[in-house]
Amino acid sequence: MKTAEIAQRYLDYFEKNGHTIVPSASLVTDDPALLFTVAGMVPFIPYLSGDVPAPYPRAADVQKCIRTLDIEEVGHTPRHGTFFQMLGNWSFGDYFKEGAIRFAWELLTTPDADGGLGFDPKDLWVTVYEEDDEAHDLWLTLTDLPEERIQRLGKDTNYWSTGLPGPAGPCSEIFFDRGPAYGIDGGPATDDDRYVEIWNLVFMQYEITNVQSKYDFDIVGELPHKNIDTGMGLERVAFIKQGVDNMYETDQVRPVLDKAVELSGRTYGADHQDDIRFRVVADHVRSSLMLLSDGVTPSNDGRGYILRRLMRRAIRSMRLLGVEGATFKELFAASRDAMKDAYPIVETDYPRMEQYALAEEATFLRTLASGSNLLDETIVQTKGAGGSSVSGSEAFLLHDTYGFPIDLTLEIAEEAGLTVDRAAFDALMHEQRTRAKTDAKARKRQLADTSVYRDLRALGETSFTGYTDLETASTVLGILVDGVSTDRAATGQIAEVILAETALYAESGGQVADKGVIVGPGYELDVLDVQRPVPGLISHTVEVTTGEVGVGQPATTVVDAVNRRAAQQAHSATHLIHAALRDTLGSSATQTGSLNRAGYMRFDFAWGQALSDDTKSEIEEIANNAVRDNLEVTTRVLALDEAKALGAQALFGEKYGDVVRMVDIGGPWSRELCGGTHVATSAEIGLINLVGEQSVGASNRRVEALVGLDAFRSLAAERALVSQLTSTLKTPKEQLPARIAELTASLKAAEKKIAAFEAKALGDRAPGLAEAARAVGPYRLVAANVGTASSGDDLRTLALQVRDRLGADAAVVALGAQVGNRPVVIVATNEAARSAGAKAGALAKRAAGVLGGGGGGRDDVAQGGGTDASALPAALDAVASDLGAA
Structure with a gap:
């Protein structure tokens, strides 16, 4: 049974049983405490926590996930992958334990011919939380499982929580027994690879507090609305249903492994270490492809660093398999062909993704060459000093600063007859990881808890009126001071204020937040920032400059009109620059990021080389011609599929709902999905002055421009400078470049003579x-x-x-x-x-x-x-x- 068929059977079954089918969210999550969607439940956290009302009582999905916590296990076990897909069914205050158990058992054990997954009940085991008698008894009454195949386990395996105050609950896991050829008897309690967990049913029923660790907390009481959160590993089910030994040999992964075998000339199954390397390549190439498809690009920090690490581990593994040249062109193409049926974007957007992959491979191959030279020098020095071991600090420097893998350091040192102080290297790595984990925990504690907004979001979505109005009367719904809900804030305090309506734009889509004030009877608030802490809710960070503001009071948001107009000019100019880039460079010059604020814009796009002066001038001219032509700017709200069919450009990694806002400038010439504010006609932009172009990573460029009055001031300053130079040098402006080049050459010649004189004097x-x-x-x-x-x-x-x-x-x-x-x-x-x-x-x-x-x-x-x-x-x-x- 193919992987895609397993997923479709799952969705068909739950749709038939009243679940809304939800498309996979991006691998890039909105959660500030997470880099990626690490589990199927991440997109549903606002609904499960109650921060945002669920739009449906029950749902099902196939969610893309990336998890690198166990990256060192990849290739060693049959089930660890960095990219994986979770089949999930969800209940938000609807059915609970009985429904979840009934659905899971029926789908698993219904024969293939009848639309089920066709598992034999005698191969299935179940675990429950040791104190969850209810779940234990339901498994006995709803299924034909015997008592001995229902095992009770502790909190460390069968209790779910985020590690933060909020919802939690026991869980029940379903395991497949692969048979005695794969390990010892005794069920999942043996923690043996023989028993593969395929489905986890989380019964979210308690509110916890005083959380000391993931398993040390106090239960406050039961949740008012109990939820079901389940996850079935698609890759795990696939390798069982396809009769192979591990997830790397399934139909969506094996083609990459086979291509690696072909390129290396080695045999899969002949050598244990080689087999691990083949599996690492297969997993990491697929993960990299999927991250690229969601807009992640290689870089030295954050999400880009994870992608870079995956790619470089794949390159390293191919090198250890004896291949020192480039392989990504063939490996990524194999992964594309294996994944395109499930995710068509990996085919339609492949040229862009391939560009990043090949550039990153070329860069790392150069790094390996330079790292090898540095290691060679270290080996010569070590031997010259009579040493027999490369120090751990030298190995760590190569790894941390130059990206040179420790495996290659060990291999090259061994060839030279030396060892590596691995204990010292591991100690330095441990220190680095400890620091990273500490930072991550601090960041998670600081940013992850959005429960304070739960009651406010329950009052409804904040209505944004700023597309048409610069002032809006409303009511204060809530006030937060230092993250704690309060009923008022006084002069001098910094607070968050939640209103029912607002004309102030919240930062998003590259456009910074509006400036302005909020006024009411006896008070005035200076707006410092406007954000969306949870979907549908707008929060204003303010300083109380006059009086005291209280919950329930009237409030009027007043936008700084001059700043808004300049920000709109910059945002619309960004769309013109994007269209001009695509006109000049082609459709592969796709947007990867942007920032627009009053008078300034920057635009990041996929491109592998610096732009020539002529190209930059052409882009600037096309954009300013659009300004001159006074093109009409129109917006439409329509279905996402309809907007895409009309050719609307979307930002990679950005999340869009079923209904989107499409902005046209001059009709289809510039057509993008965008929630920002814009001018009414392109002539209102005034002027675009392209002032910079630079690299911001492999195959990623950035252009910067001044817009409107700021662009005019910049050009006026340049005119004044040219005037001053023509006067000082007594040279017409058209001859200035030649005159300055002549003076520069004379200065260099003089400096050379001085240096020669000083060198002679020193030699004397x-x-x-x-x-x-x-x-x-x-x-x-x-x-x-x-x-x-x-x-x-x-x-x-x-x-x-x-x-x-x-x-x-x-x-x-x-x-x-x-x-x-x-x-x-x-x-x-x-x-x-x-x-x-x-x-x-x-x-x-x-x-x-x-x-x-x-x-x-x-x-x-x-x-x-x-x-x-x-x-x-x-x-x-x-x-x-x-x-x-x-």
């Missing part, structure tokens, strides 16, 4: 410095502060000249100087000195430590530097002291 000091050599132990030492030097190279040349004048005796030269704003020390040794034990690298490092910096290098010549120029004499003394001690 070599005889005198050599004559000042003194005996230190078995060495002749020259240690001198020569004042200043144009460059470190000049100082190095002088040190070598002095060394050469000291003849064949054991000689060490240590010269210090201030180069620019930092102190530098160069140490040079001759062959006799090195034979006697003097190493330039170690001496330079010692001097650099005194200067407050670092250094090192080869045994014959090395450099160190720091930040404290006054310590140069002490640094040179340290070199002499080390030589004397030796």
Whole structure:
């Protein structure tokens, strides 16, 4: 049974049983405490917690999920995948335990021919929370499960909570027994891979508080509306129904594994370590493809870092399989073909996704090459010092700073006859992960709890009137101070104010929040920010500047009209720039992000190279021609499918409801889904001045522009500057570039002559410095502060000249100087000195430590530097002291 068929049978069954079928939410979640949708319940959290009224009493879905917490388990077990799909059925105050158990058992055990999943009841086991007698008894009465195949387990496995105050409850899990060939007898309680959990039924019935951990809390009482939250792992069911040993061999994943086998020339099933690597490649390529399809792009932080890590682990695994060249073109195409039936976007949007994947692969292959060079240097230094092990700190530096995988460090070191201090490396990794987890927990505690808005959202959605009105009369529904609900706020306090209606725009879609005030009888509030903390609710962060505001009082929102107009100009200009980019570069130049505020806009788009000056001028001209043509700006509210059919552009990663707002500028030329505010005609934008273009990641560019009056002021300032230059240089403005180039060339020539003179003057000091050599132990030492030097190279040349004048005796030269704003020390040794034990690298490092910096290098010549120029004499003394001690 194919994976897609399993999913469709699931949806068909629950639709037949009165459930609303809900499409999968994006992998990118709105929850500020989460990077991704990590479980099927994440999109339903506002309904399950009661923060937002559920739009339906029961629902079912197939939800895309990404979870990397167990990333090291991928490939080792039959069921761990970073991308997976959860089949879920949900009840919001409708049916409870009996209904959930009845539905699950019926779907699982109904024969294939009758539309079910065809599991044999004798292969199924169930666990319940040890104190949940009700669930235990329902399994006995509603099914033909014998008592011995219903096991009671503790909180650590069979009790669900978020780890925060709020809803919680016992759960019941359904397991499939793979048979004695896969492990020991004894049921799920054995925690053996023989028993695969396929479905978890969460009975959300309690309110908890005083949460110390996920399993240490106090139960306040029962929820007024009990909910059902279930999740069945689609990949787990698929590998069982398809008769394969693990999820990596199912129809949606195996094609990537087979392509990796083909590219590597190795055999799957012949070597345990190779098999793990094949499975890692198959999993991570699919996960990367799905993240790209939801608008995530590789970067060094946040979601982009997770995507980058997955891609690089796949590249690393292919390298360990003996493939050092590029493979993503073939691997991603194989994953696309396996997933396109379930998710058509991976085919329709594939050119954009492939562009990011290939660029990231090329970048990391270069990183591997440079990392290999750094590791080679480390190996040479380690061996030269008589060591047998690469230090843990060096391995961690390669991993953390250069992205060089520890597996490759181990492999290359072993080939060189060295080990790696893995314990020290693991300790540093543990420290890093501990810091990250601490930060994540703090962030979760700070941002995740939206229950304070629950009662306010229950009063209804906040009505936004700002598309047509700049002032709106309303009523104060709620006030929060320091996150706590209160009935009033007085002068000087910062508070959140919730109104029934507002004309103030809440930040979204790249457009920043409106500025303005809220006024009422005897009070005035300065609006600092406007946000949507939960869907459908608008919150105003305000400072009470006059009087006291209370719940139930009248309130009028007043938008700063000048700021709003300038923000609208910038937002509409963003749409024009997007259309101009697509006209110039083609449809693959898709939007990846934007920001618009009064007078300024920036626009991020998928593109792999810098734009030429001619291209930037063309984009700017197309956008300003649209301004000149005074195009009509129209908005329509319509069904999402209808808007997409009309060609409306949507922002990748943005979430849209069934009904959307479509903004046209000049008809279909610029047609986008957008909730922002806009000008009425394009001429109101005034002027667009493209002022910047830069890279913001692999295959991602950013353009910036000033808009309206800000654009005019910028151009006026440039005109004044040009006027000043023409006057000062006595050159017509059209000849300024040539004149400035001529002056620049003259300046460079003068600087070159000065540098040559300074280098000669420095070199002339070599005889005198050599004559000042003194005996230190078995060495002749020259240690001198020569004042200043144009460059470190000049100082190095002088040190070598002095060394050469000291003849064949054991000689060490240590010269210090201030180069620019930092102190530098160069140490040079001759062959006799090195034979006697003097190493330039170690001496330079010692001097650099005194200067407050670092250094090192080869045994014959090395450099160190720091930040404290006054310590140069002490640094040179340290070199002499080390030589004397030796």
